[in-house]
Amino acid sequence: MKRSLVFLLMIWFPVIGKANQNLFPLITNIPHRETFSLNGDWDYIVDRYETGYYDYRLRPSKWGFFRDQKPRNQSDLVEYSFEDSKKMFIPRDWNSSDPELNFYEGTVWFRKSFDFYPVNNERYFLYFGAVNYEALVYLNGQFIGSHKGGFTPFNFEVTGKLKEGQNYIVVKVDNTRHKDEVPTVNTDWWNYGGITRDVLIVKEPETFIRDFSIALTEGKYNEISGWIQLDGINLQTPITIDIPELNKKISVTPDETGRATFFLKAKPVLWSPQNPKLYDVYFSTVGKTMKEKIAFRHIEAIGNQVFLNGKPIFLRGVCIHEEAPYRAGRFSNPAEAHTLLSWAKEMNANFVRLAHYPHNEYMVREAEKMGLLIWSEIPVYWTINFTSKETLQNAKNQLEEMITRDKNRGAIIIWSLANETPVSEERNQFLSQLVMHARNIDNTRLISMAMEKDYHDPFTPSIKDPLMNIVDVISFNSYIGWYDGLPEKCAKMNWLLPDDKPVIISEFGGGAKQGFHGDKNQRWTEEFQEELYIQSVAMFDKMNVAGTCPWILMDFKSPRRLLPKIQDGWNRKGLISNDGIKKKAFFIMKNWYEDKP
Ligand code: GCB
Numbered sequence: 001m002k003r004s005l006v007f008l009l010m011i012w013f014p015v016i017g018k019a020n021q022n023l024f025p026l027i028t029n030i031p032h033r034e035t036f037s038l039n040g041d042w043d044y045i046v047d048r049y050e051t052g053y054y055d056y057r058l059r060p061s062k063w064g065f066f067r068d069q070k071p072r073n074q075s076d077l078v079e080y081s082f083e084d085s086k087k088m089f090i091p092r093d094w095n096s097s098d099p100e101l102n103f104y105e106g107t108v109w110f111r112k113s114f115d116f117y118p119v120n121n122e123r124y125f126l127y128f129g130a131v132n133y134e135a136l137v138y139l140n141g142q143f144i145g146s147h148k149g150g151f152t153p154f155n156f157e158v159t160g161k162l163k164e165g166q167n168y169i170v171v172k173v174d175n176t177r178h179k180d181e182v183p184t185v186n187t188d189w190w191n192y193g194g195i196t197r198d199v200l201i202v203k204e205p206e207t208f209i210r211d212f213s214i215a216l217t218e219g220k221y222n223e224i225s226g227w228i229q230l231d232g233i234n235l236q237t238p239i240t241i242d243i244p245e246l247n248k249k250i251s252v253t254p255d256e257t258g259r260a261t262f263f264l265k266a267k268p269v270l271w272s273p274q275n276p277k278l279y280d281v282y283f284s285t286v287g288k289t290m291k292e293k294i295a296f297r298h299i300e301a302i303g304n305q306v307f308l309n310g311k312p313i314f315l316r317g318v319c320i321h322e323e324a325p326y327r328a329g330r331f332s333n334p335a336e337a338h339t340l341l342s343w344a345k346e347m348n349a350n351f352v353r354l355a356h357y358p359h360n361e362y363m364v365r366e367a368e369k370m371g372l373l374i375w376s377e378i379p380v381y382w383t384i385n386f387t388s389k390e391t392l393q394n395a396k397n398q399l400e401e402m403i404t405r406d407k408n409r410g411a412i413i414i415w416s417l418a419n420e421t422p423v424s425e426e427r428n429q430f431l432s433q434l435v436m437h438a439r440n441i442d443n444t445r446l447i448s449m450a451m452e453k454d455y456h457d458p459f460t461p462s463i464k465d466p467l468m469n470i471v472d473v474i475s476f477n478s479y480i481g482w483y484d485g486l487p488e489k490c491a492k493m494n495w496l497l498p499d500d501k502p503v504i505i506s507e508f509g510g511g512a513k514q515g516f517h518g519d520k521n522q523r524w525t526e527e528f529q530e531e532l533y534i535q536s537v538a539m540f541d542k543m544n545v546a547g548t549c550p551w552i553l554m555d556f557k558s559p560r561r562l563l564p565k566i567q568d569g570w571n572r573k574g575l576i577s578n579d580g581i582k583k584k585a586f587f588i589m590k591n592w593y594e595d596k597p
Contacts, residue, residue: 014136014143016053016060016174019394022145024157025231026404027125027202028211031365032291035127038112038169038199042090043082045109046101052080052109053172065109066138066170082111082170090199091129093192096329103559105176105191113168116201123204123232124162126169127155129197129361133181136172148394149182150175151322151357151379152401155202162201171195182394183379188571189321189356190557192330197360207232209239209283209290213407215444216296221310222267224248224296228283230258242282243268270309271295271410273350276371295368295410301446301472304499306413306546308373315373315547316593317351318344318575319507321556322359326580328557334362341370343553343576347586348593353506353549356381356419358402368411375448375506375549377416378402380434384418386426395430396437403441415442416506418449420477428466435470448473450506459489462496463503474498475506477551480539481532482510486521490535495543502546508536509551512585513566514577524566526584533588550575550589 014021027033045052045065052065063069071078088094094101094108101108118124128135132150136143139161147154175193177185207230214226228239235258242249246266254260269277278293298309305312324331325339337360344352352372354363357379367374378398385391399417406412417434421427435447451465453476461478468474474497481487487510497503512529520531533550540548555574561567570578575586 014146016136017134018146019148019390020146020154020397022156023147024125024155025210026153026401027127027155027204028405028408029290029292030127030153030200030202031361034203035200036116036203038114038201039090040112041087042110042112042195043085044088044094044111045080045082045085046104047107047109050107053107066136066143066172067141068111068168068170082109088194090195091197091332092194093132093196093330094194095190095192096327097194101193104193107172107174107176108194110171110173110195111168112199113166115165116162116167117164118159118162119203121206123157123159123206123208125155125202125204126158127153127198127200127202128195129153129199131171131173131195131197132175132191132193134174135195138170140167149398149401150196151359152398153197153361153405154401158201169199180385180388180391182384182391182398183357183381184384186382187356187379188558188560190559196330197332205232205285205288207234207237207285208288209285211404212283212292214241214281214292214294215408215410216268216298217263218444219298221270221298222265223263224266224268225261225263227259227261228252228254230254230260230285232258237285240282240284242284243279244282245279268296271297271368272309273371273373276369276411278369292408294408297410299413299444299446301502304502304544304546306446306473306502308413313350314596315351315504315549316349316596317353317375317504317547317549318347318349318589319353319355319549319552320344320359320554321355321552322357322363323554323556323578325554326578328578331363332360334366337363337366338370339580340553341367341372344372345370347575347590348596351375351547351549353377353416355552358398358405361405364406364409364412368409372411374409374412375414375416376402376406376412377419380418380421380431382420384421384430386421386424386430392430392433395434399434399438400441403438407442412445414446414448414473416448416450416475420450420452422452423465431467432470435467446472448475448504448506451476453478456496458485459492460494460496463498468498468501471501473502473504473546475504477507478505479508479510481535487528487532487535490539493539497543497545499544503544504547504549505540505545506549507551508548509533509573509575509585511567511572512583513572514555514579514581514583516566524572530584530588533585537588537592554578554580
């Protein structure tokens with residue numbers, strides 16, 4: 001009796017604001033699984049007062065919009081209708097989908113009706129690539145679970161909850177910014193809300209491979225190793241791992257927890273920017289085979305250099321936001337990711353910093369295919385509440401989801417855990433815990449974070465962050481010549497950099513309005529930005545750094561950028577305008593990188 005009451009309350013009253021209810025452990029390798037897409041037109045209701053959630057006493061209402069009610073007769077009172085509401089193509093941010101929602105922060109309810117015919121003895125999972133920021137998910141009127149964090153995937157098991165024929169999903173999405181969330185209220189990017197990545201139903205047998213890891217064994221070039229995690233009832237079902245191109249096939253039997261580890265002797269061709277070789281790897285259990293494409297490579301930090309496959313490499317980087325070329329908004333398809341990455345390649349980059357949050361899986365996979373090394377980060381940005389346990393847990397969840405999704409992307413070489421966070425005891429504790437957490441989940445990548453500089457005098461900066469000791473790569477953002485002096489200041493700098501770890505300049509640059517020309521001393525002209533880049537690269541030539549990442553590949557929308565006629569809501573530090581036109585500074589970088597080994 002008691003239990004069913006609790007259950008009923010759960011159905012009606014999910015706890016808003018409580019992170020991650022009822023999640024199923026993240027299923028990986030989604031692009032190579034059997035899925036049913038729920039992308040397409042969804043009905044939506046913009047709910048400024050949360051009428052669809054609370055009653056007039058501000059108590060969660062059991063008559064919320066998740067019920068998708070329709071009047072039963074002509075006198076019935078129902079004060080909403082998904083049917084008669086507007087439609088939005090999903091995945092997409094609502095700001096760029098509906099002009100009325102450009103600045104909107106709050107709740108939108110989405111509904112999708114679809115026909116489905118579940119098969120007996122199969123399991124089904126509802127998978128979201130990302131929803132910004134908080135999602136409450138309901139299937140056929142029943143609360144399924146919730147998730148917080150706008151840039152990472154999550155899934156719920158819905159076996160037995162899908163009906164024969166018509167089903168409907170309702171998602172309450174809220175992108176309101178809060179001080180204690182990750183990111184916090186203050187960011188230099190647009191708070192695009194909505195269901196911004198794919199929505200899928202994943203179909204799997206009763207026992208299936210939920211997750212796996214495969215890579216070259218640490219320190220070896222002739223051994224591949226990893227693990228596989230089964231989920232289901234027959235956890236000791238044998239698994240075959242087959243890499244036809246290497247002529248290798250082995251079988252393993254998991255332990256009673258469904259986990260199997262494996263080693264195999266093989267000497268694969270190594271993945272590198274010059275030769276982004278990917279191997280087809282097949283994992284099979286009874287009646288089901290799953291493919292994945294794998295990049296085998298080694299990455300290390302030795303002294304002040306980064307080594308790829310045993311050879312030092314200069315990281316010719318560029319920062320990128322998850323924004324679509326030629327239109328304002330988040331991109332949500334591989335073609336748009338490809339366009340951005342092609343520009344990075346054209347600039348002679350071999351490395352991309354995917355700022356300031358985990359990007360769409362399409363981006364990561366596309367970069368790997370194209371031979372671009374990747375820095376991937378979580379939105380622990382600026383003034384996060386470092387004193388809150390919930391905020392730390394939230395950051396850990398997002399970190400875990402990022403690493404779980406992408407650990408088999410050999411192109412990723414750096415997990416970055418924070419950007420420009422001010423040093424304090426609480427911040428140091430918070431970030432140290434994140435570093436430990438990242439290493440526990442995946443100790444095969446380099447760990448970094450964009451740190452702040454200290455000045456001995458205006459021309460003598462150094463890095464004194466206490467966390468220098470626990471990261472593998474020291475990174476910092478430098479705006480000498482833009483926020484700090486004029487471009488000519490670059491020539492006068494005496495950098496005091498550590499030489500026992502690689503140093504990456506994770507950001508530098510300045511703004512220019514594409515097509516605005518003038519004197520090189522006139523701010524916002526392409527000539528000013530060009531001069532800033534000329535002076536910056538001359539300065540880097542005198543510094544011993546392992547890589548550089550100009551900020552940023554393309555202009556991006558930001559509510560902090562208010563200067564009329566120049567910014568108009570855009571951060572103009574792009575080397576390329578939001579219309580896809582290259583500014584003069586682009587060619588300074590392109591030429592400088594061309595001459596870099
Ligand atoms: C930074 C931030 C980046 C900003 C940039 C700027 O240091 O990391 O998010 O957009 O400066 O343009 O000021």
